[in-house]
Amino acid sequence: MDIDELLRAPLRVVNVGLERFTRDLHDQGVPVIEVDWSPSAGGDERLRELLSKLGS
Amino acid sequence: MLADRIEKANREAVERIFAGDPVLLxxxxxxxxxxxxxxxxxxxxxxxxxxxxxxxxxxxxxxxxxxxxxxxxxxxxxxxxxxxxxxxxxxxxxxxxxxxxxxxxxxxxxxxxxxxxxxxxxxxxxxxxxxxxxxxxxxxxxxxxxxxxxxxxxxxxxxxxxxxxxxxxxxxxxxxxxxxxxxxxxxxxxxxxxxxxxxxxxxxxxxxxxxxxxxxxxxxxxxxxxxxxxxxxxxAKALMDPVRGIEGCSIVTAMSRNGTDFGVRVSATGDEWFTAPVEMPQGLYFPGFDEVDANPDIGDSTIVETVGLGGFAMAAAPAVAGFVGAGGAAEAIAHTRAMYEITAARNPAWTLPALEFAGTPTGIDIRKVVETGVAPTINTGIAHREAGVGQVGAGIVRAPLACFVGALESFAATVGAT
Amino acid sequence: MSGPVVFNRVRRSFYLDSVALMRLARELAGQAGVDEAALMIGSASNKQVLADAGLLADEGRSAGADDLVIALRAAGEETGRNALAYAEGLLERPQTGADEAGTWRPKTLASAAEALGDANLALISVPGEFAADEARKALKAGLHVMLFSDNVSLDDERALKAEARQRRRLLMGPDCGTAVIGGVPLGFANALPRGDVGIVSASGTGLQEVSCLIARGGCGISHAIGVGGRDLSDSVGGIMTLEAIGTLDSDPATRRIVLISKPPDAGVADAVFARVSQSRKPFTVCFLGLETVAAPPNVRFAPTLRAAAADVVGENLTPAPPDFDAAAPSDRGWIRGLFTGGSLCAEAQVVLKAAGVPVVSNAPIPGVAASPAEGAPGHVLLDLGASEYTVGRPHPMIDPAQRNKALASAMGEREIAVVLLDVVIGYGAHEDPAGEIAATLAAPADGPPTVVASVCGTADDPQGYDHQVQILEDAGVIVARSNAEAAEIALRLATG
Structure with missing residues (x-):
C-alpha cells in the first residue's frame, strides 16, 4: 500500500527494537509483532559488509 | 546485479529440488x-x-x-x-x-x-x-x-x-x-x-x-x-545432488559429520567442504547411560535436514521436540518456523498439517544462516564414545555456525564479492 | 538392609511415545534412593537394552511388544515400591498444555512481517549503526518505516528516503521519534483526539508540544508525521517533508496542515513553499528560531510552538499566567533550563531571545551563543537529549537519571534564580517524570531557586496530564500551561 493508503488503513506493525513499543501498541489494540532482533552476523563488521554485498 | 544473480541461482536450486522424482530402484x-x-x-x-x-x-x-x-x-x-x-x-x-x-x-x-x-x-x-x-x-x-x-x-x-x-x-x-x-x-x-x-x-x-x-x-x-x-x-541425497555446482547459488547441498568435524557443501563452491568441530547433541539417554558416555555428533543423516526434513520438519513430530524441551506442538512448530528463516522456499509436495499445511522449509541459504545466527536444527541418534557399545540415546544438535561463516567467505570469493 | 534391588512392573496393552517415556524415566531416576530407571515398551530389542543395563527382572521378561515395562533399581524394598507407585502416578498425570517457552519469535523483519500478515509499518529502534540495514529490509518488504533510532548517517538517511520515495513509502525519522498515524501514537507520542489537523514535523518534541496544545485546546489531529530532524537540510532536501505534505494535502480527513522544523536550508525552504503554494489547504509554519519568513499566501507563520497551536485552535493560548508572585525570590539571578526535549529547549531560547535577554545553549538557535558546559554563568538552556548527553545512555525522556542529577546540582547553585523544566509524558516516555522531579526536589536546599515547568501531554496519556501537574504543584513547582509560557514566567522571575 502506498502512503495515501497507509493513512486510511488500520496499522499493522512490526516492531524491531525497544520492547516497550510492542507493549504500548498492544495495549492500544494495534496488531503488532516483535522481532527477536540481534545484530546481523552477530555484529561482525566484516561479515555484515560481505552479506550486504551478497544481497542479504 | 550480484544479489539478483544469487536470487536467480537459488530459485533454480529449489526448483530442481522440487522437480526431483526419487525412486528406490x-x-x-x-x-x-x-x-x-x-x-x-x-x-x-x-x-x-x-x-x-x-x-x-x-x-x-x-x-x-x-x-x-x-x-x-x-x-x-x-x-x-x-x-x-x-x-x-x-x-x-x-x-x-x-x-x-x-x-x-x-x-x-x-x-x-x-x-x-x-x-x-x-x-x-x-x-x-x-x-x-x-x-x-x-x-x-x-x-x-x-x-x-x-x-x-x-x-x-x-x-x-x-x-x-x-x-x-x-x-x-x-x-x-x-x-x-x-x-x-x-x-x-x-x-x-x-x-x-x-x-x-x-x-x-x-x-x-x-x-x-x-x-x-x-x-x-x-x-x-x-x-x-x-x-x-x-x-535426500538423490534430490540434493542435482543442486551441486550451480553458479552463484548459496544453497547448502550437503551437511555431514564424521564424529570429529561437521562439514557443509554449498552449490556454487562445488565439492569443497567447509568444516568446524562438531557439537555435542543434547538429548535423552537409554537406561544405564548419560552425557559422559556420548560421542560428539556423527553421520551423513543430516542430508535429511538438508532437503528440509528431520529437524526442519519438526512440526510434524511434536514428541521429538521433547528431546530437549518440553515436547509440545508449539515447541515443535517453533523449531520449523525458525528453519523458515534460513531457507529459500517451502516445499509444495511436503506439507505440515500443524502449520496449516505450509510446505517444509527447503534450501538452506548460507547467507541467511550467517545473518540470523540461526543454525540448522538437527535431530540425531547419540552413539557411545567408545567403540563397540552402540547407541546410547537420541537428541537434538545444532550445526556449528563456523561452517557457514567459512562457506560464506569462500562463496563470496567465488562470486567475486570480496 | 541388603544392596540395591531391581523392580519391574508391567502395564499390559499400554503405549506411550518413546520420547515421552524417556522423559518420565529421567524424572523417575531423579527420585531419592533410585539408582537407575527406565520406562520402555517391551519389545525384544528394548528388553535387551534393559537386560544390558541390569534392569530386567522376571516380571519385565514377561512383557510383550504391546506392554510397558517400568524398571528401576532402588536402594531398598520400600524405596523401590514407592518409586514404582510414583512412576504409575507419572503415567496418570494429566499433560499440561503448550509450553510458552517453546513459542516462536521471528528473528528477522521479513519473517515477522509474514507471520503477522498484512503488516504495513515497521517501527525500528535498534542501535543507529544497525538501523539503516533494518530500514532497508523493511522497505524491501514493502513496509512503511518509522525510524526511531538516532545516530543514522546522513548518507544512509538520504539513500533510504530516496528509496522510500521511489517505492511510495513513508520513511519517518531518523532522530525524530514521534508520529501519530490514524490516531496511533508511534514512539514518543501522545494520546490525541482524532480531528482535521495534519502535522508534518522535523522535530519530535515540537510535534508533541503542538499536538498536545491543539488537543488541550479542543481540536483533534488527523495524522502527525515526523520526518526526521535533518529532513529540511540541503543534504536530505526535504524528501519526506514533501512526501508528507503531498499525502496530507490529498487526505480528505485533513483540513489544515501544520509544518514544524528548525530553520531549513534556504533551497529546501523554497522547494517546500513551492509545494505548499499548490495546496488549497491553509498551512501554519513554525521554523523554530526564525521570527518571520517569506511564504505563500496560504501560509501563516508562527514564531513559537505555542503560537502554531494557537493559530490552529483559533484562540489566544496565553491568558494571564498563573499566580506565582508568592514564590518569587527576593534575589534576581540566572535561569538554568534543563530540557529533555530539543525543540522545547529551542522554543525557550526563542522566548528569551525575543525579550532581548542574552542566553547560551548547547543546542543554540540562530543568534544564540553556544555554551559547552552547564556550569557557565548567565542564562543557560540545556538540551539534555543532545548527543553529548545520550551517547551510551538512554534518552532523558525514558530515563530521567541524568536530568535528576543536573536538577539536584542546579538547586544548590546560589547564582541560579530559576530552574526551567519540561515534563514530556505520553507513550514511550518515563512512567512518572513528574514524580522523579518531585523526589529530586524533596532534598532540602539552602535558599533554593524557584522551579518552573510545563507538562507536554494530554489527559488520555498513560501518565495523565492532570495527575502529573498535581505532583509538580505539590512539590512546589510553578506549572505553566505551555513550554513557551514556562519560559516567560522564568524570565519574569529572574529578571523582574
Missing part, C-alpha cells in the same frame, strides 16, 4: 554399483578424516567392517591394519553415497539404489541394521557382524528382487504421507517404515519362495521403527 552389493569402491576401501560418514583423528565409534565400525570383509581375522588385527595405512578411507559423499552415524560402506554390503528420475542421477546407502548395538553406532561384535552377513545373504537380495519386480518405489508420496502421520524422517520413521512394508510386502511374498524366510524379513523390517531412515537419506 534396487538393492545390490555395494561393489557392483558404486564406481571406484575397491578392495580395502572404506567409505565413512562426514567430510574427509584420517584414522588418527577418528572418534571411537568410527574406528570401531571400521574395525568391524574389516573383519566382515575378511581383511582382518579379528578386531585387534583390524585396528592395526586400519592404523597402518593399508586401508583407504573416503567420505560416502565422494561416491554418490551416504550412511547413517558412522556410515560405513564396504564392498560386500548391500546398498539400496536410488534414482532421481527427473535428472538421472543415482545415490546409494546401506540397509538399516536395526536399533541398539549396530555398526552404525560403532558396534562390531559377532552379533553385529552376523546380522550384517544376514542382510547381505538374505535381506538385500530379497529386497532387490521385490523392488525390481515393482519397477521401483516412488518415495515422495511416502514421505508426504509420513509427514501427515507424525514422522519427520530422521528421529521418527514409524509411519514411513509401515508404509514401506505395505508397499513392498506383496512383492516380497510373490518373489520369495520360502515362507519362513519371508516371515523373518518382514519381522526384521517391521520391527525396526528406523528402517525408513536410510531410505529417507538415500532419497
Amino acid at each position: 534396487d538393492v545390490r552389493p555395494a561393489a557392483d554399483v558404486i564406481a571406484g569402491l575397491e578392495d580395502r576401501v572404506v567409505l565413512h560418514a562426514g567430510p574427509p578424516i584420517a584414522w588418527e583423528a577418528m572418534c571411537g565409534p568410527l574406528r570401531g565400525a571400521i574395525a568391524g567392517a574389516a573383519v566382515l570383509e575378511g581383511w582382518a581375522k579379528d578386531l585387534a588385527e583390524a585396528e592395526r591394519l586400519a592404523g597402518s595405512g593399508a586401508l583407504a578411507f573416503h567420505p560416502n559423499h565422494h561416491f554418490d553415497a551416504v550412511g547413517p552415524m558412522t556410515g560405513i560402506t564396504t564392498r560386500t554390503m548391500p546398498v539400496m539404489v536410488f534414482e532421481n528420475r527427473a535428472f538421472g542421477n543415482r545415490a546409494y546407502i546401506t540397509v538399516n541394521e536395526g536399533l541398539g548395538k549396530v555398526m552404525r553406532f560403532g558396534g562390531n561384535d559377532e552379533e553385529v557382524l552376523a546380522r550384517l552377513r544376514w542382510i547381505a545373504s538374505d535381506l538385500g537380495p530379497a529386497m532387490g528382487q521385490a523392488i525390481r519386480s515393482l519397477g521401483g518405489i516412488p518415495l515422495k508420496p511416502i514421505v508426504a504421507k509420513g509427514l501427515a502421520m507424525g514422522d519427520e524422517m530422521h528421529q521418527r520413521n514409524v509411519a514411513c517404515t509401515g508404509l514401506t512394508v505395505r508397499a513392498i510386502a506383496p512383492a516380497l511374498a510373490r518373489t520369495m519362495g520360502e515362507a519362513g524366510k519371508l516371515a523373518t524379513i518382514l519381522e526384521f523390517v517391521s520391527g525396526n521403527d528406523q528402517f525408513f531412515l536410510n531410505i529417507a537419506m538415500g532419497m
